Amino acid sequence: MPLARFAMRRVLPLMVVTPFATSRGVAGSHLADVVLGATEAPTGSYVDRGRVSRSSQESYDPRREKELWDAAERLIAAFVS
Template sequence: MRVIGPVIGALIGKRSTAAESGATLASLVTGTEFADTTGAYIDRGTIMKSSPLSYDHGNAEDLWLASERLTALVSAG
């Protein structure tokens, strides 16, 4: 895994240390900049569109059904 991280980081140009990621996450949770923001994808402090696959309703349905199956919980709807 130690080899894969730098390779992927170099390929996609986005890589943070654990400390940097933790600081960013902490600022999102405790800061006021996004206090009124819900349902957004935030990458390094910037609201962005997530990947096209994340908007696919079929994927959402598959994920929901798999989650129900794996947790042995069934939704009320």
């Protein structure tokens, strides 16, 4: 756990200076733009740092969707009961 805590506190915050991550403020702005309609994101789209694109083809597979939903229900049931 100490290594994970160190990484979360010291290493991960440095990721915002790379093209792989954004700060909380910038991410919040992108989210607000989608919610408020400034960035048009139709249902089923994927938004990455303000850029809208179609989600992966696998995400439209009804069988996979059902498997995921069933797994989520099983996991939640374990906590509820």
